[in-house]
Amino acid sequence: MPAKTTQRDLSVTCCRALSDDTRFRILEVLVGKETCVCELVDRLDVPQPLLSHHLKTLKEAGLVRAQKRGRWMFYTLDADALEETANALAQLAQQQRSAGESLEVCCG
Amino acid sequence: MPAKTTQRDLSVTCCRALSDDTRFRILEVLVGKETCVCELVDRLDVPQPLLSHHLKTLKEAGLVRAQKRGRWMFYTLDADALEETANALAQLAQQQRSAGESLEVCCG
DNA sequence: TTGACATATCAATATCCATTGATACATTAG
DNA sequence: CTAATGTATCAATGGATATTGATATGTCAA
Numbered sequence: 001m002p003a004k005t006t007q008r009d010l011s012v013t014c015c016r017a018l019s020d021d022t023r024f025r026i027l028e029v030l031v032g033k034e035t036c037v038c039e040l041v042d043r044l045d046v047p048q049p050l051l052s053h054h055l056k057t058l059k060e061a062g063l064v065r066a067q068k069r070g071r072w073m074f075y076t077l078d079a080d081a082l083e084e085t086a087n088a089l090a091q092l093a094q095q096q097r098s099a100g101e102s103l104e105v106c107c108g
Numbered sequence: 109m110p111a112k113t114t115q116r117d118l119s120v121t122c123c124r125a126l127s128d129d130t131r132f133r134i135l136e137v138l139v140g141k142e143t144c145v146c147e148l149v150d151r152l153d154v155p156q157p158l159l160s161h162h163l164k165t166l167k168e169a170g171l172v173r174a175q176k177r178g179r180w181m182f183y184t185l186d187a188d189a190l191e192e193t194a195n196a197l198a199q200l201a202q203q204q205r206s207a208g209e210s211l212e213v214c215c216g
Numbered sequence: 217t218t219g220a221c222a223t224a225t226c227a228a229t230a231t232c233c234a235t236t237g238a239t240a241c242a243t244t245a246g
Numbered sequence: 247c248t249a250a251t252g253t254a255t256c257a258a259t260g261g262a263t264a265t266t267g268a269t270a271t272g273t274c275a276a
Binding site for chain 2: 008009011012015016018019020021024025027028030031032033077079080082083085086087089090092093094095096097098099
């Protein structure tokens with residue numbers, strides 16, 4: 001049983017990772033800047049063990065990459081997963097709009 | 109304390125609503141078609157009380173609208189909330205890409 | 217090697233969420 | 247009015263998740 005991963009699975013996974021205020025703020029800080037945990041602690045005023053926990057969640061969802069340099073761990077935003085999910089949501093919205101006023105109705 | 113709602117709050121709320129497989133499938137069925145709960149029960153093979161529960165969650169997140177006609181309750185996908193969230197995610201991804209190879213690094 | 221620091225992991229708790237069955241409510245048909 | 251049907255709500259349960267403090271691991275500096 002290969003248990004294949006659908007696009008929907010990816011979107012749901014990504015949305016779950018984004019469904020927390022602290023994690024969303026982490027991504028906002030990470031945009032355009034490779035950032036170490038110590039700076040995230042300063043910028044977000046969140047205790048370090050809690051940040052490590054949320055960073056792990058983001059990493060498992062494929063939204064960030066981690067790289068260790070010396071004593072610091074640097075995190076980078078991964079635009080790919082974010083873009084795929086954004087596209088999936090935008091496509092749903094667009095399909096709905098193109099149906100326009102002439103929505104089908106069930107149970108005729 | 110007005111407790112103003114930010115764009116991030118909206119995105120997080122929307123993502124939380126989308127972070128469940130059943131709810132995501134509901135939206136996929138709703139695309140382009142006003143649908144009653146009874147048809148959702150058939151299409152998704154999910155018990156009716158559970159569907160009502162998830163539909164309430166989607167409604168509170170602004171992702172669907174409900175309209176009662178006779179004995180049936182019809183649900184419609186609301187493209188606005190979906191599109192706003194898609195744009196928010198796409199913007200994050202785009203900002204990251206435009207930073208390109210020349211990412212800033214903290215703790216320089 | 218020793219001490220200081222950055223980060224991750226572990227254990228524990230509290231809270232939230234999904235799911236289910238039973239039931240209540242509202243609307244239509246007879 | 248009464249019966250049948252579609253849907254929502256309520257109560258209860260189990261499992262997941264957020265949060266915190268304590269501790270372990272690994273790295274640099276002296």
